[in-house]
Amino acid sequence: MTHDTAPAPTHEGAHPARAGDHHQPAAHTNDEQHEQHEQRRSWAVLAIALVAQVLVVLDISVVNTALPSIGADLHLAGSDLQWLVTAYLMMSGGGLLLGGRIADVLSRKVVFLLGTGVFTVASILSGFAGTAAQLTATRAGQGLAAALMTPAALSLITTTYTGAQRRTGLALWGAVGSLGVAAGVLLGGALTTWTSWQAIFWINGPIGAVALLIGLRAIPHTSPQSTSPTARISWRRFDLPGAAAAIGALSALVYGLGATERHGWGSVTVLSSLGLSAALFAAFAQVERRTATPLVPAHTWRIRTLVAGTAVMLGVTAILVGTVFLTSIYLQTVLGYSAMGAGMAFLPFALAITLGTGAARHLLGRATPRALATTGLVLAAAGAALLSTAGTGTAYTSGVLPGLVVIGLGVGAVFVPVSVTAMAGIPPLHAGMASGFLMTGHEVGAALGVAVLSAVATSAGTLTSAAGAAVGFSRGSLAAAGIALAVALVAFSRMPATRVTGPIGLMHH
Numbered sequence: 001m002t003h004d005t006a007p008a009p010t011h012e013g014a015h016p017a018r019a020g021d022h023h024q025p026a027a028h029t030n031d032e033q034h035e036q037h038e039q040r041r042s043w044a045v046l047a048i049a050l051v052a053q054v055l056v057v058l059d060i061s062v063v064n065t066a067l068p069s070i071g072a073d074l075h076l077a078g079s080d081l082q083w084l085v086t087a088y089l090m091m092s093g094g095g096l097l098l099g100g101r102i103a104d105v106l107s108r109k110v111v112f113l114l115g116t117g118v119f120t121v122a123s124i125l126s127g128f129a130g131t132a133a134q135l136t137a138t139r140a141g142q143g144l145a146a147a148l149m150t151p152a153a154l155s156l157i158t159t160t161y162t163g164a165q166r167r168t169g170l171a172l173w174g175a176v177g178s179l180g181v182a183a184g185v186l187l188g189g190a191l192t193t194w195t196s197w198q199a200i201f202w203i204n205g206p207i208g209a210v211a212l213l214i215g216l217r218a219i220p221h222t223s224p225q226s227t228s229p230t231a232r233i234s235w236r237r238f239d240l241p242g243a244a245a246a247i248g249a250l251s252a253l254v255y256g257l258g259a260t261e262r263h264g265w266g267s268v269t270v271l272s273s274l275g276l277s278a279a280l281f282a283a284f285a286q287v288e289r290r291t292a293t294p295l296v297p298a299h300t301w302r303i304r305t306l307v308a309g310t311a312v313m314l315g316v317t318a319i320l321v322g323t324v325f326l327t328s329i330y331l332q333t334v335l336g337y338s339a340m341g342a343g344m345a346f347l348p349f350a351l352a353i354t355l356g357t358g359a360a361r362h363l364l365g366r367a368t369p370r371a372l373a374t375t376g377l378v379l380a381a382a383g384a385a386l387l388s389t390a391g392t393g394t395a396y397t398s399g400v401l402p403g404l405v406v407i408g409l410g411v412g413a414v415f416v417p418v419s420v421t422a423m424a425g426i427p428p429l430h431a432g433m434a435s436g437f438l439m440t441g442h443e444v445g446a447a448l449g450v451a452v453l454s455a456v457a458t459s460a461g462t463l464t465s466a467a468g469a470a471v472g473f474s475r476g477s478l479a480a481a482g483i484a485l486a487v488a489l490v491a492f493s494r495m496p497a498t499r500v501t502g503p504i505g506l507m508h509h
Contacts, residue, residue: 040165041160041161041165042218044214044218045156045157045160045161045218045219045220046157046160046161046165046169046172047214047218048112048153048156048211048214048215048218048219049112049153049154049156049157049169049173050153050172050173050176051207051211052112052115052116052149052150052153052211053150053153053154053173053176053180054176054180055116055119055149055204055207055208055211056092056119056146056149056150057176057180057181057184058180058183058184058187059088059123059142059146059184059204060085060088060089060180060181060184060321060443060446061085061180061181061182061184061185061188061321061324061325062184062185062187062188062200063084063085063188063197063200064085064184064185064188064324064325064328065185065186065188065189065192065328065332065339065342065343066188066189066191066192066197066200066339067081067084067328067329068329068332068333068339069192069196069197069339070084070135070197073197074129074130074131074132074135075132076132081329081463083132083136083258084135084136084139085321085325085447085450086254086258086447086450086451087136087137087139087140087143088139088140088142088143088146089143089254089443089444089446089447089450090140090143090247090250090251090254090447091140091141091142091143091144091146091147091247092142092143092144092146092147092150092443093143093147093250093440093442093443093444093446093447094147094243094246094247094248094249094250094251094444095143095144095147095148095243095246095247096147096150096151096436096437096439096440096443097242097243097246097295097296097433097436097437097440098147098238098239098240098242098243098246098295098436099111099115099147099148099149099150099151099152099436100151100155100295100433100434100435100436100437100439101238101239101293101295101433101436102148102238103148103151103152103155103431103435103436104155104430104431104433105238107221108152108155108156108159108219109156109215109219109220109221111148111152112148112149112152112153112156112215112219113212113215113216113219114148115145115146115147115148115149115150115152116145116149116208116211116212116215117145117208117212118141118144118145118148119142119145119146119149119204119208120204120205120208120209120212121141122138122139122141122142122145123138123142123201123202123204123205123208124201124202124204124205125138125141126138126139126142126201127198127199127200127201127202128198143443146443147436147443150435150436150439150443151433151435151436151439152435153435154173154423154431154435154438154439155431155434155435156219157169157170157173158170158423158426158428158431158434158435159428159431160220167364167420170419170420170423171357171361171364171416171419171420173419174357174415174416174418174419174420175353175354175357175358175361175412175415175416179350179353179354179357179412181320181321181324181446182324182346182349182350182353182408183350185324185328185342185343185346186343186344186346186347186350187200187203187343188200188339188343189338189339189340189341189342189343189344189346190340190343191203192339192340193338193339193340193343194340238293239287239288239291239293239294239295241287241291242284242287242288242291242294242295243295245280245281245283245284245287246280246284246295248276248280249277249278249280249281249283249284250277250444250447252273252274252276252277252280253273253274253277253448253451254447254448254451255273256269256270256271256272256273256274256276256277257448257451257452257454257455258451258454258455259273260455260458260459261455261458261459261462265459295433295436296433296437297430297433300433300434300437303426303434304494304496305421305422305423305424305495305496306422306423306426306434306437306438307494308422308490308491308494308495308496309418309419309421309422309438309441309495310422310437310438310440310441311441311487311490311494312373312377312414312418312441312487312490312491312494312495313415313418313419313422313438313439313441313442313445314441314442314444314445314448315377315445315483315484315486315487315490316376316377316380316411316414316415316418316445316484316487317441317442317443317445317446317449318445318446318448318449318452318453318483319380319384319407319411319449319480319483319484319487320407320411320446320449321445321446321449321450322449322450322452322453322454322476322480323384323387323407323449323453323477323480324346325449325450325453325454326453326454326457326472326473326476326477327346327387327400327404327473328342328346329463329469329473330390330400330469330470330473331345331396331400333463333464333465333466333469334392334466334469334470334473335394335396335400345396345400345401345404346404348401348404348405348408349404349405349407349408350408351408352404352405352406352407352408352409352412353408353409353411353412354412355408355409355412356376356408356409356410356411356412356413357412357413357415357416358412359409359412359413360372360376360412360413360414360415360416360417361416364416364417364420365499366499367499368495368496368497368498368499369417369418369420369421369495369496369498370491370492370495370496370497371497372413372414372416372417373413373414373417373418373488373491373495374488374491374492374495375410375413376409376410376411376412376413376414377410377414377484377485377487377488377491378410378484378485378488379406379407379409379410379413380406380407380410380411380414380480380484381410381480381481381482381484381485381488382406382410382481383402383403383404383405383406383407383408383409383410384403384407384477384478384480384481384484385403385477385478385481386402386403386406387399387400387403387404387407387473387474387477387480388474388475388477388478388481389474390403390470390473390474390477391470391474392466392467392470403477410484414491417495418495419438421495421496422434422438423435423438424496452479452483453476453479453480454476456472456475456476456479457469457472457473457475457476458472459472459475460472460474460475
């Protein structure tokens, strides 16, 4: 597979062959007639892909409500709690580009099943971890497996379905991406209260096993490589140095941010970690320019819909996951909620996300992705500002619930247009790469959201005391509001100002 032969997308990422369709009403009519008569495919592949996405997304947040229990059992300090979240996110976020490349070169079915199998085993081992180091290591293993599962699953959707089915699949993928984070908090609280924190990992075992069995039969044996059976696969095609540099850069960045509470922003530890991260990011860019098979082909940066969608995906996920992390600690440390109580407190949040995604999917054919995403981010900023008013004597219903609901409506409205438009016009040959690129924004955003908001919050005091957690929650929420407004500007200036109509990938004024 050579990326150099792929045509450069035009009209904000649409495939060149159809870039001018929005100027030709007759062609648009033919496209709609074709969509009405296209062959509908079984939803089995979509169901399996969404199950994988649920597993991956749930494990971003499922540990949040269990953090106090895990911390007490494994004797973790307050500044170490975030590593149970970020160890997973660093590996998945840093490895997604490599996972996308592997899904493009090898059989997507094989890559998907391999990732699902490793994820299932790593989940079971996480439940048996007896020390903080063991749990961090198995969480990292989950993250690496997720880096294989996610791009393979998303590319299965984009290459299996067309037209209305493809739009539905991508919209559901976006909805799961946002709703799963909130649902994970509720599930984690319930399992921790009813059984133990180990159950939040063991539950992935039977789900993963069922997904493997069904996937073996439901996923077709097709891959981009099948069109060239004589092509020889070499390790050079996977750009392992680039992947190592990306993972190292992200790990150093998150470590530096996480070390601010213990060492301070101006310490040698923090500054050296941030400097190492910058050096590794520069090395990654250098490797990408020199290698014949970069993880991110040069023409990718010219696909406006993909680049803009990934940037917005990074920002909105940072807000979502970072807010969930801080709110879970606030509810349990300041308000004295149990793990189950904290999980239940996020139920209105999950419902608000559902309403937001449903409204966005309904409006997607009537409003532009730019308008939907910008409006959603402004709502998220308003919700975060509401959360910042909470203190030690604040009641949940008056000080936390309104902000959570507004944030939920906002982020739910953002994920759908981003997921649908980011993959517009991507040819099947590069679906894995594009999927990995988009979901890298999701996972890196989640890791940075927890790291950045945690660093801002802990600058006001420790998160293990009620007074410190209250002040930190307020300061972190203000930071989330600022991030939301900054990302809203990106969405307003870079996302497509065109309606999504006809087959997916066509934008019409």
